[in-house]
Amino acid sequence: MQLTVPFHDVDMMEIAWHGNYAKYFEIARCALLDQINYNYRQMQASGYGWPIIELKTRYIKPARFGQVVTVRARIAEYELRLKIDYLITDAQSGVRLTKGHTVQVAVDLENGELQLASPPILLEKLGVRAK
Secondary structure, three states: OEEEOOHHHEOOOOEEOOOHHHHHHHHHHHHHHHHOOOOHHHHHHOOEEOOEEEEEEEEOOOOEOOOEEEEEEEEEEOOOOEEEEEEEEEOOOOOEEEEEEEEEOOEEOOOOOEOOOOOHHHHHHHOOOOO
């Protein structure tokens, strides 16, 4: 997905503030979850919450005001947890700007228990057969 770095996301040097990269990751993550037909509302309806327990960001080059960037999200792990990798590049040149990942775990909404493996609904949505 592409986005243009808005004025309200930059500092006085017209560089995207570091905290906004988590928002860019979130936008891409939501689009990815929509693609697999298991977005946050569907997760809740299936009886599971998926809190983020880890966020890592590696800043390579700054994104700047008005710059069009491409934010890619892909599922890297899904069996015990949901790890999503991100890559932000300049849309025109393809130059890498930022990379990172998030880790989410399934929690049973009824009893609050952490699930030690991803629930079958996630595997179903990913088209993976349970082992």
